[in-house]
Amino acid sequence: MKRLLRMSYLVGGVAGLGFFAMSVLLLGVWPGRVLEQQIRGTSPDHPLALTASEKRGRTVYAREGCAYCHTQQIRYLPGDVARFGAATLAWETIFDYPHLWGTRRIGPDLSREGSVRSADWQLSHLYAPRALVADSVMPAFSWLFDGAPDRPRQDAQDLLAYLETLGRDRALAGPEGEARARAACNCSDDEKRFGFGSPVLNASPSMARRQGDYPKLSSSGDLTRGQQLYSRDCGGCHGISGQGNGPGAAGLHPRPENLSEHEYTLDRLASSLWNGSVGTAMPAWRDLPVQDLSALAQIVRGFHAAQPEPTLPQDVLALGSRVYAAHCAQCHGENGAGDGSAAGQFPIAPTNFRTQRPSLAASLRALRNGVEGTPMAPWTSQLSEAELSAAAYFVRGFFQGAN
């Protein structure tokens, strides 16, 4: 026996061939069959396959080594589910030739990245990551662009298209799909808990949402801490003095808000910080503690220099009121709360003037030029100069006061 075990034929045949075959059967073929069965039971009937552009984007993602810093695999663990959302099901990766699971996370998992960020954010971030995320170590992929973040070449457009597919199929499956998959899944309780039991499919703290509860911020906050956070997390887009002119602003449409031209209620800032701003590049900051958000709110409100308000003749206000009712209320709402009858149809919510007061100059500028990247159009062809001014004055009156 001992002699036999030292023979070249046995070594080559059993150790080389036999054990190879055994491992492939036990850890490749057999799990593959179980997974195939799982996929058949849990997959939606018609998951969206990748378009030609999305497929090309996937190749860009593969060739630049994105998967070596970003996993696409949410594990069946409380920590993973809390941070990223429901654990990855087998069918979610059926179009991945080859898979892009990854084994290292320098950046966050991207399984559900598709719905987290706006397109202009993604492009600007690919072009110059540190303009938007100060401490990022991601390579700048500026060679995929024609010299500016809003001039993506084909590769960057395809990559963006691919990024936007991440998590799409699972989101489209909807609650019915989830319920059906859960019933069909021949899996353990733990797997069910992590695979389906997550309160949200996508737990990213940066994902903007149209509405949602937000915490009450305190009107006092540590200004030093706030300043530090602002220059690190906000200054890239909004600029160091809040004028919306940070290095990351150039590629964003709409442009980041000029914070120094607006007065905000505390709740308005809380809502923007906590929920982000859907349709714009403003992400949510739900991963920052409330005292940090309070400190940030202090800094933002500090950008606005209070000026004496002119008192206006009644007839100007009356004209403003008429113009507003005729042209603005459909979107901005009768009471200026941004809740007009048409508001729901827009990807970006109309400004709520009750919680945010633009300076006169900002208000006039928006009326004259429109706000690029939003449904707000220029009104110069329809309104006279007097009407424009009157409306600009009028909307400022909705503001409910800073506190």
Add this chain to the structure above:
Amino acid sequence: MNESPPPAGSPPVETRLVYAHGLAALITLLISVGFGVLASIELLIPDLAGGHGAWLSWGRLRYDHTQGIMLGWLGNAFFAFLYHAVPILTGRSVTSARLGQWMFGLWNFAVVAPGWVLVLAGFSQPLEWAEFPLVIDVFVVLALVLAIVQFLPPFFSRGLEDLYVSSWYIIGGLVFTLLAYPMGNFVPELIPGARGAAFSGLWIHDAIGLFVTPLALAILYFVIPAATRRPIFSHFLSMLGFWLLFFLYPLNGTHHYIFSVIPMSAQIGAITASTLLGVDVVLVVANLLLSLRGAGWFPRDVALRFVSTGTVFYLIVSIQGSVQAQMAVNQSVHFSDWVVGHSHLAMLGFASFSAAGGLIHVWQRIPWARYNPMMLGWSYWLLAAGVVVMVSDLTVAGLAEARLWQTSAPWIESVRAAQPFWLIRTLTFVPIGAGFVTLLIGLTTGDRGGGLLAIRDTVGLEPIKEIAPVFSEPL
């Protein structure tokens, strides 16, 4: 074994092929280390390439780093060793010196060099240890077939005679790798997603476990008796170690995807195999260290010194591997720099120390090769210091990242926390880079035939041509 001693006077070793592969190994090593250090600097200065450097972007450098280390450095070093060891172990020459020249050209000029360039130009596949594009994989498979044709017939032509442990590792490793390589490189392109990942996990482990490990162990089992002139401590333990290793290693693969959607029973099987593998490595290493007794922890023969330190690294990295495969540990350290530290301990500690020891050992026995013992001494200490600092640093970095990931802190906090550790990791390039440069200098300067003198100095014996008897103790 006494009944079938190898024929007296081993057949001539193809020293020119040994030398060519050895030199190619050292040059590709320095280039691969260059890719690695550039990638590590880019984590500290992400805009190093100026944003216009598609060819020098992090992802592409990262692909070339590991492929260069595995195929360029270790592949060439293993071939150099095989050209020396196979004739001595079998008493027969390799199949053909002409074939050897073709293999050398194929490996370096159809695999490693074009593989690197294609990756930098944007042609690659995003699979770990399989980053070279498919067209290169075809040439790798061809080269692996030729390697079998070149190196295995001398073993098989010995018929039913039994073989020394290094021979088993060479046969098993070459056969297994030829089968496993296509599985890791082609199958995930054909089978998507989670199902493909199961195969990918197998290859991630097979690349290390059934290519690098067996050939590195073949070197350890060869150099230790050859340099100490004493047979291995126990041939029975060698045999037990070999069979357990070849049985258990292939079953480890799924431990790269613990807590994934891959069936839990496959994961648990892989974790069990990983645990048992640690036990097996204790057997293997005990056997090797007992064979080294009397030589001291830092033997005077620098080849033996590299090899004995490689043995110790092998023990540490394997136990670490068993530990990090456990669910309780894996759930926090997986995805972190801990694992990067682990793979450097395996490839830079265990495999590179074994390969360097093997290379120095065969160099000593090429009568016309230059040999500079002082430089090689420096190389050893620089590399040993560099590896220890780098791996400790990355291990602590991994723990720091893992701790932050357990909290609700924003993701970027873990990137910030890693920065000082990444700086230290990059600084370890100084001793490691210098260690590899002195290795190259040590093997290209000095007196011709200086290696033979060094053996006489350190072992106090005339180098004997016929060293085969140390490989053939009865069980």
